[in-house]
Amino acid sequence: MPDLSFSSFVKKALARREAALTLLLVVILVPITIRSPQFLSAKNISTILNDMAILSIVAIGEFYVILSNGIDLSVGSIIAFTGMATGMINQANPTVSPILLMFAGMGIGMVMGLFNGVLVAYGKIPPIITTLGTVNIYRGLTFLLSGGTWVTAHEMSESYIAFPRNTFLGVSNLLWIALLVIAVFYYFSRYSRTGREVYAIGGNPTAAKFVGVNENRVRVVVFLISGTLCGLAGALWTARYASAVNEMATGFEMQAVAACVLGGVNFAGGSGGIIGVVLGTLFLGVVTNALPVIYLSVFWQTFVQGLIILIALTLNTMSDQRKTKKLLAQRRG
Amino acid sequence: MKKTLLFVLIMTMVLGAMFAQGTKDVAPTGEKEIIILGKSMGNGFFDAVFRGSEEAAAELGGIKTTYMAPPQATAEGQIEIIETLIAQRVDGIAISANDADALIPVAKKAMAAGIKVISYDSGISVGGRIVDLLPSNPELIGRQQVQLAAELTDYKGDIAVLSASAQATNQNLWIEWMKEEVKEADYSNMELVEVVYGDDAPDKSYREAVSLMQKYPDLKAIICPTTVGLLATAQAVKDAGKTGVVEVTGLGLPSEMKGYILDGTCRQMALWNPIDLGYSSTYILNGLIEGTVDGSTGEEIPAGRMGAIKIEENGIAFMSTPYVFNKDNIVEFAEIY
Numbered sequence: 259m260p261d262l263s264f265s266s267f268v269k270k271a272l273a274r275r276e277a278a279l280t281l282l283l284v285v286i287l288v289p290i291t292i293r294s295p296q297f298l299s300a301k302n303i304s305t306i307l308n309d310m311a312i313l314s315i316v317a318i319g320e321f322y323v324i325l326s327n328g329i330d331l332s333v334g335s336i337i338a339f340t341g342m343a344t345g346m347i348n349q350a351n352p353t354v355s356p357i358l359l360m361f362a363g364m365g366i367g368m369v370m371g372l373f374n375g376v377l378v379a380y381g382k383i384p385p386i387i388t389t390l391g392t393v394n395i396y397r398g399l400t401f402l403l404s405g406g407t408w409v410t411a412h413e414m415s416e417s418y419i420a421f422p423r424n425t426f427l428g429v430s431n432l433l434w435i436a437l438l439v440i441a442v443f444y445y446f447s448r449y450s451r452t453g454r455e456v457y458a459i460g461g462n463p464t465a466a467k468f469v470g471v472n473e474n475r476v477r478v479v480v481f482l483i484s485g486t487l488c489g490l491a492g493a494l495w496t497a498r499y500a501s502a503v504n505e506m507a508t509g510f511e512m513q514a515v516a517a518c519v520l521g522g523v524n525f526a527g528g529s530g531g532i533i534g535v536v537l538g539t540l541f542l543g544v545v546t547n548a549l550p551v552i553y554l555s556v557f558w559q560t561f562v563q564g565l566i567i568l569i570a571l572t573l574n575t576m577s578d579q580r581k582t583k584k585l586l587a588q589r590r591g
Numbered sequence: 592m593k594k595t596l597l598f599v600l601i602m603t604m605v606l607g608a609m610f611a612q613g614t615k616d617v618a619p620t621g622e623k624e625i626i627i628l629g630k631s632m633g634n635g636f637f638d639a640v641f642r643g644s645e646e647a648a649a650e651l652g653g654i655k656t657t658y659m660a661p662p663q664a665t666a667e668g669q670i671e672i673i674e675t676l677i678a679q680r681v682d683g684i685a686i687s688a689n690d691a692d693a694l695i696p697v698a699k700k701a702m703a704a705g706i707k708v709i710s711y712d713s714g715i716s717v718g719g720r721i722v723d724l725l726p727s728n729p730e731l732i733g734r735q736q737v738q739l740a741a742e743l744t745d746y747k748g749d750i751a752v753l754s755a756s757a758q759a760t761n762q763n764l765w766i767e768w769m770k771e772e773v774k775e776a777d778y779s780n781m782e783l784v785e786v787v788y789g790d791d792a793p794d795k796s797y798r799e800a801v802s803l804m805q806k807y808p809d810l811k812a813i814i815c816p817t818t819v820g821l822l823a824t825a826q827a828v829k830d831a832g833k834t835g836v837v838e839v840t841g842l843g844l845p846s847e848m849k850g851y852i853l854d855g856t857c858r859q860m861a862l863w864n865p866i867d868l869g870y871s872s873t874y875i876l877n878g879l880i881e882g883t884v885d886g887s888t889g890e891e892i893p894a895g896r897m898g899a900i901k902i903e904e905n906g907i908a909f910m911s912t913p914y915v916f917n918k919d920n921i922v923e924f925a926e927i928y
Binding site for chain 2: 294411
């Protein structure tokens with residue numbers, strides 16, 4: 259007979275990483291809201307969601323690479339290159355539709371991701387080394403493309419700058435795009451053959467190969483996804499911040515990786531889910547947006563940010579160990 | 592025989608050298624020749640510097656000014672040009688250095704040859720120039736920033752500063768002077784509530800600007816003494832629909848800020864003006880060549896419409912308060928830099 263008591267429900271819920279993170283999010287929100295009540299205003303929530311939309315798109319790309327037991331350190335540079343490219347295309351042809359620019363960004367990002375993927379899959383270079391190289395190559399290309407100059411608001415068309423800001427049913431296009439990406443990849447990771455193959459390769463590459471998974475193909479696909487999503491993020495980034503500068507998104511790979519790890523994605527590959535990544539992104543969003551609002555000195559902000567992430571990770575790992583113990587106990591019993 | 596030949600040879604060389612020296616002194620062309628040396632070709636900033644130099648040359652008379660720059664912004668390129676100028680025996684060179692130290696030896700050589708060397712915009716270290724002309728000093732910059740904000744807010748309300756990184760030396764100095772200026776009696780109804788840092792990253796600056804507006808509902812102005820911060824803040828204020836409610840000002844490049852100045856988000860901002868730099872450099876070189884000044888500490892060099900420029904310790908000179916840009920002059924300057 260199933261145990262229906264409330265305490266068992268809570269225990270089960272807590273065992274799920276997603277739920278644990280949600281709970282932590284609430285725990286953090288309470289003191290912030292007490293200190294600064296306007297933090298939970300509808301307007302501020304929409305500010306945070308919009309602020310996190312781009313990160314969630316990039317983090318999903320990063321998720322697939324980590325899931326395959328890799329890492330993509332070049333995401334910030336791909337964003338910079340594609341953002342600069344779409345900015346310059348827009349500057350040269352102000353009449354071009356913003357939607358077309360999004361696809362242009364995705365196309366360029368896809369090529370950059372493909373390059374990463376081919377090097378990893380067929381060049382047999384470890385992902386961390388490959389992308390450690392391409393992070394600089396792509397950043398260098400950004401400077402070469404722009405000649406060191408910027409593209410600023412008055413050089414872009416109004417329709418492009420307005421694109422992420424325009425709302426549909428009260429929700430910004432930026433957020434709609436992020437939601438669409440989340441939905442598509444939620445489906446992809448749970449129900450598509452390739453999506454499941456990424457789990458297989460990351461979890462146990464030898465076993466995956468024996469059941470006929472094409473490892474090289476999967477490795478290229480994960481970088482292709484990451485590159486394409488970064489391209490989309492770059493096109494959105496330039497429009498949202500109304501400027502394309504060469505240094506944009508420097509260090510963004512760290513935020514993307516942090517969102518994944520916070521969301522319970524196993525660094526060794528093979529486990530994790532889209533919902534977790536989205537929650538991890540939200541968690542980061544709340545922390546980065548809350549700290550300035552609660553009158554915390556800037557010199558403490560980065561410290562506290564790091565501390566909170568570390569605590570969240572520790573809790574995550576502890577819940578993991580509990581799960582493993584339980585599984586072991588079951589096996590013995 | 593050999594000795595005599597050697598003697599004759601040496602004498603010819605010495606005489607020749609004396610003669611060469613002599614022509615310069617005995618028969619001056621009457622026109623002083625100065626060179627404005629930029630960092631690289633095709634840079635609008637230095638074209639504007641040269642425009643200022645031409646303006647000063649026209650006022651002073653008897654000066655021929657020429658603009659030169661290496662094709663790429665390298666110290667090697669500048670050294671090559673200076674070597675040629677030494678051979679050509681020009682009278683004065685004003686240099687914006689691609690490397691503060693690498694140019695010292697060649698600049699010393701030029702000065703030993705009697706050429707007056709000064710640096711502007713991007714200085715040469717002590718020993719490599721007579722005067723280093725800086726566009727402004729931290730006190731003038733900091734105080735002016737608060738004045739600009741006060742003019743926009745009618746000397747009332749909360750103001751905040753959104754800077755580059757917390758370690759940015761220049762910005763921190765300017766902010767110290769902003770804090771000094773706010774203490775003055777004129778600003779008794781104003782308060783500098785907070786200094787935040789956008790790290791010169793558009794996304795972080797944007798986020799910080801948004802949280803400033805949230806934290807201080809009565810915020811009247813944000814000062815951003817850095818172009819990236821200024822751009823991001825202007826966009827954040829515009830997105831929040833607070834144009835005219837929260838004023839934006841700071842230090843920004845006219846070409847980048849043109850849009851926000853024309854649409855009224857940032858009604859005025861400041862930056863050093865390259866035209867004035869070229870103008871002042873030319874006046875200083877003229878004084879040095881004529882020998883009316885020698886660049887010693889405490890000296891005041893007259894510089895036409897810029898007033899007198901005072902030489903501080905180590906030959907450093909500060910030009911003036913930064914130039915103010917608004918919708919009336921931004922289009923013209925956006926073309927320049």
